[in-house]
Amino acid sequence: xxxxxxxxxxxxxxxxxxxxxxxxxxxxxxxxxxxxxxxxxxxxxxxxxxxxxxxxxxxxxxxxxxxxxxxxxxxxxxxxxxxxxxxxxxxxxxxxxxxxxxxxxxxxxxxxxxxxxxxxxxxxxxxxxxxxxxxxxxxxxxxxxxxxxxxxxxxxxxxxxxxxxxxxxxxxxxxxxxxxxxxxxxxxxxxxxxxxxxxxxxxxxxxxxxxxxxxxxxxxx
Numbered sequence: 565x566x567x568x569x570x571x572x573x574x575x576x577x578x579x580x581x582x583x584x585x586x587x588x589x590x591x592x593x594x595x596x597x598x599x600x601x602x603x604x605x606x607x608x609x610x611x612x613x614x615x616x617x618x619x620x621x622x623x624x625x626x627x628x629x630x631x632x633x634x635x636x637x638x639x640x641x642x643x644x645x646x647x648x649x650x651x652x653x654x655x656x657x658x659x660x661x662x663x664x665x666x667x668x669x670x671x672x673x674x675x676x677x678x679x680x681x682x683x684x685x686x687x688x689x690x691x692x693x694x695x696x697x698x699x700x701x702x703x704x705x706x707x708x709x710x711x712x713x714x715x716x717x718x719x720x721x722x723x724x725x726x727x728x729x730x731x732x733x734x735x736x737x738x739x740x741x742x743x744x745x746x747x748x749x750x751x752x753x754x755x756x757x758x759x760x761x762x763x764x765x766x767x768x769x770x771x772x773x774x775x776x777x778x779x780x781x782x783x784x785x
Contacts, residue, residue, distance in 0.1 A: 636665025663708040670706040677704045709740045 575590065577583040625644070632639050639647035641662065682699035689696040717738055725735035736742055 637662060663710060666708070670708075673706060674704045678702070707740060713740070 575586045577586055628639055628642050628644055631637070632642060678699070681702050681704075685697040685699050685702075721730065721735050721738050724730045725732060733744065736744055736747065
Protein backbone atom coordinates (compact mmCIF):
# COMPACT_ATOMS: atom_id res chain seq x y z
CA UNK A 565 0.00 0.00 0.00
CA UNK A 566 2.82 2.42 0.75
CA UNK A 567 3.98 1.96 -2.85
CA UNK A 568 0.77 1.71 -4.87
CA UNK A 569 -1.69 3.72 -2.74
CA UNK A 570 -1.07 6.81 -4.92
CA UNK A 571 0.25 7.40 -8.48
CA UNK A 572 4.01 7.15 -8.79
CA UNK A 573 5.81 8.77 -11.71
CA UNK A 574 8.63 6.57 -12.97
CA UNK A 575 11.33 7.23 -15.55
CA UNK A 576 13.40 4.49 -17.18
CA UNK A 577 16.93 5.42 -18.24
CA UNK A 578 19.54 3.53 -20.23
CA UNK A 579 22.64 4.78 -18.41
CA UNK A 580 23.59 6.20 -15.05
CA UNK A 581 24.20 9.56 -16.71
CA UNK A 582 20.62 9.55 -18.00
CA UNK A 583 19.41 8.74 -14.49
CA UNK A 584 21.37 11.68 -13.05
CA UNK A 585 20.10 14.09 -15.70
CA UNK A 586 16.52 12.88 -15.23
CA UNK A 587 16.81 13.35 -11.47
CA UNK A 588 18.13 16.86 -11.93
CA UNK A 589 15.42 17.70 -14.49
CA UNK A 590 12.57 16.39 -12.34
CA UNK A 591 13.83 17.45 -8.92
CA UNK A 592 12.30 20.92 -9.20
CA UNK A 593 8.95 19.75 -10.58
CA UNK A 594 5.85 20.24 -8.41
CA UNK A 595 4.91 16.57 -8.11
CA UNK A 596 3.14 15.94 -4.80
CA UNK A 597 1.10 12.78 -5.26
CA UNK A 598 4.11 10.50 -4.71
CA UNK A 599 7.87 10.59 -4.98
CA UNK A 600 9.55 9.98 -8.32
CA UNK A 601 11.79 7.02 -8.93
CA UNK A 602 14.07 6.71 -11.93
CA UNK A 603 15.39 3.63 -13.68
CA UNK A 604 15.50 3.97 -17.53
CA UNK A 605 14.35 6.47 -20.11
CA UNK A 606 10.64 5.46 -20.41
CA UNK A 607 7.97 7.54 -18.66
CA UNK A 608 5.21 5.48 -17.02
CA UNK A 609 3.01 5.09 -13.94
CA UNK A 610 3.98 2.24 -11.67
CA UNK A 611 1.11 -0.15 -10.94
CA UNK A 612 0.60 -3.68 -9.75
CA UNK A 613 -0.58 -6.47 -12.04
CA UNK A 614 -4.40 -6.75 -11.97
CA UNK A 615 -4.71 -9.84 -14.16
CA UNK A 616 -5.73 -11.86 -11.12
CA UNK A 617 -8.53 -9.40 -10.34
CA UNK A 618 -9.70 -9.45 -13.96
CA UNK A 619 -9.83 -13.25 -13.88
CA UNK A 620 -11.81 -13.17 -10.64
CA UNK A 621 -14.22 -10.60 -12.09
CA UNK A 622 -14.75 -12.70 -15.22
CA UNK A 623 -15.45 -15.75 -13.07
CA UNK A 624 -18.03 -13.78 -11.05
CA UNK A 625 -19.72 -12.61 -14.27
CA UNK A 626 -19.78 -16.14 -15.65
CA UNK A 627 -21.27 -17.59 -12.48
CA UNK A 628 -23.87 -14.79 -12.33
CA UNK A 629 -24.91 -15.51 -15.91
CA UNK A 630 -25.23 -19.21 -15.13
CA UNK A 631 -27.37 -18.45 -12.07
CA UNK A 632 -29.53 -16.04 -14.08
CA UNK A 633 -29.99 -18.60 -16.85
CA UNK A 634 -30.97 -21.34 -14.40
CA UNK A 635 -33.32 -19.25 -12.25
CA UNK A 636 -34.62 -16.59 -14.65
CA UNK A 637 -33.64 -13.81 -12.25
CA UNK A 638 -32.19 -10.89 -14.29
CA UNK A 639 -28.52 -10.06 -13.86
CA UNK A 640 -29.23 -6.58 -12.48
CA UNK A 641 -31.17 -8.20 -9.65
CA UNK A 642 -28.03 -10.17 -8.76
CA UNK A 643 -26.05 -6.98 -8.12
CA UNK A 644 -24.77 -6.37 -11.66
CA UNK A 645 -26.46 -3.12 -12.79
CA UNK A 646 -24.14 -2.80 -15.79
CA UNK A 647 -26.23 -5.50 -17.46
CA UNK A 648 -29.49 -3.59 -16.97
CA UNK A 649 -29.54 -2.40 -20.56
CA UNK A 650 -29.48 -5.95 -21.91
CA UNK A 651 -32.69 -7.79 -22.68
CA UNK A 652 -34.90 -4.73 -23.06
CA UNK A 653 -35.77 -5.73 -26.59
CA UNK A 654 -37.63 -8.76 -25.27
CA UNK A 655 -39.47 -7.17 -22.32
CA UNK A 656 -41.40 -3.96 -21.70
CA UNK A 657 -40.73 -4.30 -18.00
CA UNK A 658 -37.58 -5.80 -16.49
CA UNK A 659 -39.62 -7.33 -13.67
CA UNK A 660 -41.36 -9.59 -16.18
CA UNK A 661 -38.34 -11.88 -15.99
CA UNK A 662 -38.82 -12.15 -12.22
CA UNK A 663 -42.55 -12.77 -12.75
CA UNK A 664 -41.85 -15.60 -15.18
CA UNK A 665 -39.08 -17.07 -13.03
CA UNK A 666 -41.15 -17.22 -9.84
CA UNK A 667 -44.31 -18.82 -11.22
CA UNK A 668 -43.51 -22.25 -9.76
CA UNK A 669 -42.45 -20.77 -6.42
CA UNK A 670 -45.64 -18.72 -6.14
CA UNK A 671 -47.77 -21.75 -7.02
CA UNK A 672 -45.98 -23.72 -4.30
CA UNK A 673 -46.61 -21.00 -1.71
CA UNK A 674 -50.25 -20.67 -2.79
CA UNK A 675 -50.72 -24.40 -2.25
CA UNK A 676 -49.03 -24.19 1.15
CA UNK A 677 -51.28 -21.32 2.27
CA UNK A 678 -54.41 -23.07 1.01
CA UNK A 679 -53.48 -26.24 2.89
CA UNK A 680 -52.72 -24.32 6.09
CA UNK A 681 -56.01 -22.38 5.93
CA UNK A 682 -58.00 -25.54 5.16
CA UNK A 683 -56.50 -27.34 8.17
CA UNK A 684 -57.21 -24.32 10.36
CA UNK A 685 -60.85 -24.30 9.24
CA UNK A 686 -61.18 -28.03 9.96
CA UNK A 687 -59.85 -27.48 13.48
CA UNK A 688 -62.24 -24.54 13.95
CA UNK A 689 -65.24 -26.55 12.73
CA UNK A 690 -64.43 -29.43 15.08
CA UNK A 691 -64.04 -27.07 18.03
CA UNK A 692 -66.94 -24.64 17.51
CA UNK A 693 -69.58 -27.05 16.14
CA UNK A 694 -71.52 -24.21 14.52
CA UNK A 695 -71.85 -23.10 10.92
CA UNK A 696 -68.90 -24.86 9.29
CA UNK A 697 -66.32 -22.87 7.39
CA UNK A 698 -65.80 -23.88 3.77
CA UNK A 699 -62.14 -23.89 2.62
CA UNK A 700 -63.30 -23.95 -1.00
CA UNK A 701 -64.50 -20.37 -0.63
CA UNK A 702 -60.99 -19.15 0.17
CA UNK A 703 -58.81 -18.01 -2.72
CA UNK A 704 -55.08 -17.33 -2.41
CA UNK A 705 -53.22 -15.11 -4.86
CA UNK A 706 -49.63 -13.86 -4.91
CA UNK A 707 -49.59 -11.44 -7.84
CA UNK A 708 -46.75 -9.44 -9.35
CA UNK A 709 -48.16 -6.28 -10.87
CA UNK A 710 -46.29 -5.19 -13.98
CA UNK A 711 -46.47 -2.00 -15.99
CA UNK A 712 -48.19 -3.90 -18.80
CA UNK A 713 -51.01 -4.80 -16.39
CA UNK A 714 -51.69 -1.13 -15.60
CA UNK A 715 -51.55 -0.21 -19.29
CA UNK A 716 -54.01 -3.01 -20.08
CA UNK A 717 -56.29 -1.77 -17.30
CA UNK A 718 -56.12 1.85 -18.49
CA UNK A 719 -56.42 1.27 -22.22
CA UNK A 720 -58.99 -1.57 -22.30
CA UNK A 721 -60.99 -2.09 -19.11
CA UNK A 722 -61.41 1.55 -18.07
CA UNK A 723 -62.83 2.74 -21.44
CA UNK A 724 -65.09 -0.33 -21.55
CA UNK A 725 -66.41 0.42 -18.05
CA UNK A 726 -66.99 4.11 -18.86
CA UNK A 727 -68.84 3.16 -22.06
CA UNK A 728 -71.00 0.68 -20.14
CA UNK A 729 -69.70 -2.32 -22.06
CA UNK A 730 -68.70 -4.09 -18.83
CA UNK A 731 -70.04 -3.79 -15.30
CA UNK A 732 -68.33 -1.86 -12.54
CA UNK A 733 -67.71 -5.13 -10.73
CA UNK A 734 -65.89 -6.56 -13.76
CA UNK A 735 -63.64 -3.50 -13.80
CA UNK A 736 -63.07 -3.46 -10.06
CA UNK A 737 -61.97 -7.08 -9.88
CA UNK A 738 -59.12 -6.23 -12.27
CA UNK A 739 -57.71 -3.57 -9.93
CA UNK A 740 -54.82 -5.04 -7.89
CA UNK A 741 -55.41 -4.97 -4.15
CA UNK A 742 -59.04 -3.87 -4.50
CA UNK A 743 -61.35 -5.70 -2.07
CA UNK A 744 -64.72 -5.99 -3.75
CA UNK A 745 -66.44 -7.36 -0.63
CA UNK A 746 -65.35 -4.36 1.44
CA UNK A 747 -66.45 -1.98 -1.30
CA UNK A 748 -69.81 -3.78 -1.57
CA UNK A 749 -70.34 -3.40 2.18
CA UNK A 750 -69.48 0.30 2.00
CA UNK A 751 -71.92 0.81 -0.86
CA UNK A 752 -74.70 -1.01 0.98
CA UNK A 753 -74.09 1.05 4.13
CA UNK A 754 -74.08 4.24 2.09
CA UNK A 755 -77.33 3.31 0.33
CA UNK A 756 -78.94 2.36 3.65
CA UNK A 757 -77.88 5.67 5.17
CA UNK A 758 -79.25 7.55 2.17
CA UNK A 759 -82.51 5.61 2.41
CA UNK A 760 -82.88 6.51 6.10
CA UNK A 761 -82.20 10.16 5.33
CA UNK A 762 -84.85 10.25 2.61
CA UNK A 763 -87.28 8.43 4.91
CA UNK A 764 -86.79 11.02 7.67
CA UNK A 765 -87.23 13.87 5.19
CA UNK A 766 -90.46 12.31 3.90
CA UNK A 767 -91.80 11.93 7.44
CA UNK A 768 -90.96 15.56 8.16
CA UNK A 769 -92.66 16.63 4.95
CA UNK A 770 -95.80 14.65 5.84
CA UNK A 771 -95.92 16.31 9.28
CA UNK A 772 -95.57 19.76 7.73
CA UNK A 773 -98.34 19.07 5.21
CA UNK A 774 -100.60 17.66 7.94
CA UNK A 775 -100.02 20.75 10.07
CA UNK A 776 -100.80 23.09 7.21
CA UNK A 777 -103.98 21.14 6.38
CA UNK A 778 -105.18 21.25 9.99
CA UNK A 779 -104.57 24.91 10.73
CA UNK A 780 -104.70 26.22 7.21
CA UNK A 781 -102.06 28.28 5.44
CA UNK A 782 -100.55 31.11 7.41
CA UNK A 783 -102.05 34.50 6.59
CA UNK A 784 -99.76 37.17 5.33
CA UNK A 785 -99.72 40.36 7.35
